Amino acid sequence: MVTRAQVESAQERVLGRVRRTPVMRTPSAWLKLEFTQHTGSFKARGAFNRVLAAFESGEFDGDTGVVAASGGNAGLAVAHAARELEVPATVYVPETAPAVKVARLHELGASVVQVGHEYAEAYEAATKYAADHGSLFVHAYDQPDVVAGQGTIALELEDQVPDVDTILVSVGGGGLMAGIAAATDAAVVAVEPMDCPTLNKALSAGAPVDVHVSGVAADSLGARRIGDIAFELATRKGVHSLLVPDNAIVEARRRLWREHRFVVEHGAACALAALTSGAYLPEEDERVAVILCGANTDPSDLG
Template structure:
């Protein structure tokens, strides 16, 4: 199971007018930020969720029963937002560890919020059961073709916004964003995954030759806390030779603080993970290598930034 550039292009047409075209910010001669934190509900996720729901509306599988998802927060926000815009109910299963700010935001979007278990996997299991019992459309947080293709529209924007870039650093949780960007960009630039050391889903899958369950934790677990990499992301990573780098929590915290101090970007820890690879030296660009860092989420408590 994989996703093609053609599917990403179809997604771009389908979701046009529903999502924001987010800007880029050139921060040095060789580093550019893609400011996806400015997307609706504060993350890249609406791209994929609009594509999933709109495609289902086209084929008749999205009905008045609505949509169900499981999420640490951002995918849930995206489903709730897209469902509200399309006039259908949304039921969001989140772990009890989900940040209070994200849960409160879900409720402002008129979603039915159900908190289950201590991590994403438990919320996911409950959401699957709820979908099967109710007939609601199940929207996977990161491992459905429509979702991945929608996330890939970010990559198409990069190709239009920047004359030349060599590398894209992308934070990895379940892998939907990196898979979509890689499908969109193909061989035009290198795509590199960056994961927290305490949530190494892609790294462990590449080592094992298949997706495997891993223990997850750390400061970025609320957004990058999937226990297993998605099948689509694994297939895309293998086909394109995508590498995954690991950064520790201290590097993530420091990168997040720097994004606020130097650029006044208030981001969640997961969104600082890609930048942490640069600031910590885990990723060392070659001379004159032009690097894009995807800054992918803003759902954080600003009072924690100094």
């Protein structure tokens, strides 16, 4: 279980390590521009909180380094946090990871190990390495300190936009949604692509289940199973689940570029797509916020 108190502690812990990202008002919602965070996604919050909390508790002294499994935003965030805190980082990625992401991990100072063809194989290798070497494993989304760190977004939003009624957030493994749900009394709407219905299927089944994932946002929202922490918080806090089609996600992403010159990844546009497609229809006076969570994308198709 992750609580608001844990999120408040995380906020104190990461102060000065992460950016307080801006918000912008549009006719339909407030946009929280989290894609301007270090390494281009919200993941830096959880990575810093996990490592700093481990230092505080004595779980970690830095010498054995940190380990993560991710060729995407989580791996970049862990590499960045490790560099800033001056500890070694090892990131396991599938052999199929895009070369540009592998190169960026190297630029951030991480040792990169490519294993297998799927995330699950990289994850298994990373956890074994951590156990064998006494390294600190930083999960992409399913650890209390990681979730609490992500929840600091909600505390910032409270200060910036008082009395928000509803927060729309994209869901992959669920760490961001879980942190926000733990921290806020606002209604939380979890938005997923129809082709990556990880939380939606879990809520229907009454427990986390494995799902097939595909589609335009699978690179960032393609967790095959919702995290246990995310499922518990979604259930406890009554998080509402919505699914949107890929064409709505593509259009929401292009709309952000056309209207605001914001370049975001499809996973970030997913949350906005709930509004722009009409999948979520706010009440007349409802104060809605949308978390735009990441910008690690190829902008060449925005035109």
